[in-house]
Amino acid sequence: MTEFPRTMVGGVSLPRLIAGSNWFLGYSHTSVAKDNFIKTYQTRDSVAEILSIFLEYGVDAVMGPMSEKLEEAVQEAEQRSGKGIIRILTPHFNITPGGPEAMAPERVFDTCKEMNATFCMPHQAITDALMDRMYRKIRDIDIYTAMIRERGMIPGLSTHMPESVIYADETGADVETYIQLYNAAGFLLQVEADWVMRIIKNAKKPVMTIKPLAAGRLLPVVGLSFVWNTIRDCDMVTIGTTTPAEARESIEISLDLLNKRLPDNELQRTRSKNSL
Numbered sequence: 001m002t003e004f005p006r007t008m009v010g011g012v013s014l015p016r017l018i019a020g021s022n023w024f025l026g027y028s029h030t031s032v033a034k035d036n037f038i039k040t041y042q043t044r045d046s047v048a049e050i051l052s053i054f055l056e057y058g059v060d061a062v063m064g065p066m067s068e069k070l071e072e073a074v075q076e077a078e079q080r081s082g083k084g085i086i087r088i089l090t091p092h093f094n095i096t097p098g099g100p101e102a103m104a105p106e107r108v109f110d111t112c113k114e115m116n117a118t119f120c121m122p123h124q125a126i127t128d129a130l131m132d133r134m135y136r137k138i139r140d141i142d143i144y145t146a147m148i149r150e151r152g153m154i155p156g157l158s159t160h161m162p163e164s165v166i167y168a169d170e171t172g173a174d175v176e177t178y179i180q181l182y183n184a185a186g187f188l189l190q191v192e193a194d195w196v197m198r199i200i201k202n203a204k205k206p207v208m209t210i211k212p213l214a215a216g217r218l219l220p221v222v223g224l225s226f227v228w229n230t231i232r233d234c235d236m237v238t239i240g241t242t243t244p245a246e247a248r249e250s251i252e253i254s255l256d257l258l259n260k261r262l263p264d265n266e267l268q269r270t271r272s273k274n275s276l
Contacts (some may be wrong), residue, residue, distance in 0.1 A: 002057065004057045004058045005258060007235070007236065009152040010119070010177065011118075014119060017064050017236065017251065018061045018062065018208060018236055018238045019050070019054045019069070019238075019240075020063055020064070020238045021064030023042075023241055024047045024064070024070060025067055025085075026042075028215065029187075029216075041242070047069070048080065048241065049243055050120060050243065052077050052080055052081055053251070055081045055250050056221040057251050057255075062086070063179070063208070064089065064093075065089065065090055065110070066091050066115060071087075082172045086119070087119070087121065088119040089117040090110045090113060090184060090209070091109075092122050093109075106149060107229055109147050112216055112256070113151045113152065117153050119154045120155060121156035121158045121175075121226075122144055122146045122158060124159050127158055131163060136163075138168060138171070141157065141168070141173050141174075142174055145174040146174070147172070154156065154176050155175050156175045156177040156205075160181050162180075164180075165178050165207070178204055178205060178206075178208065179208045179210055180258075181196070182227060182231075183211050183223055183227065184222065184223055184226035184227075185218055197230050200235060207232075207235045208237075209237050210236050212238075212239055224237070228257045237254070
């Protein structure tokens with residue numbers, strides 16, 4: 001079995017492909033009906049089975065929110081395989097006074113640590129709310145990254161705003177990596193894809209790209225061809241999958257592309273293609 005290529009982030013070896021969790025937890029970016037289908041379909045065991053496929057190829061990292069369901073599935077996959085999985089958690093928490101006590105940053109970071117997080121990266125809802133375009137900085141980010149460091153986790157930030165990476169680099173924010181939207185469809189991107197491409201190219205830290213298939217709007221071979229051929233060797237791709245077969249297909253297409261081979265994945269069949 002071919003081992004997936006790896007990179008170094010904050011002194012930790014990570015696979016360049018990361019298992020995403022939207023298709024485990026019910027964030028389809030399509031409809032409430034699709035969200036509910038995912039939540040009903042996915043169980044701890046089904047998610048563990050998918051993660052086990054990733055582990056076969058040395059893809060031993062998963063990204064997601066603080067979720068008991070996800071953590072239970074990760075532990076199940078670890079037990080089945082005898083291999084550890086690196087947790088990349090993207091929590092949200094209070095950034096203004098008066099919020100729920102359970103959502104205080106200290107409490108949330110404590111929970112991330114209890115959930116065995118190696119990387120703790122404040123979610124886009126936090127990072128982008130702290131963005132200050134006037135003064136080109138991310139307000140209070142170093143307060144939160146210090147809390148993360150104190151708990152023995154590696155800080156990063158998750159963002160949908162292209163400025164976040166630039167401002168963090170300019171101000172020397174204490175982060176080791178960035179989560180950044182990137183796909184050929186421009187889905188959820190706030191500027192054109194070529195602008196995001198240049199931002200990733202110039203980033204001072206490795207970038208974890210997300211939504212390469214634009215939440216299912218792009219064929220795997222199309223979306224993956226774009227991202228793998230336009231990011232650096234230090235950067236990563238995060239992909240969500242609903243079934244073990246989807247996981248294996250995405251991994252094998254990615255390996256073909258990284259090795260400059262034309263993917264030879266099985267094509268879907270319909271009656272309209274009989275003449276082919």
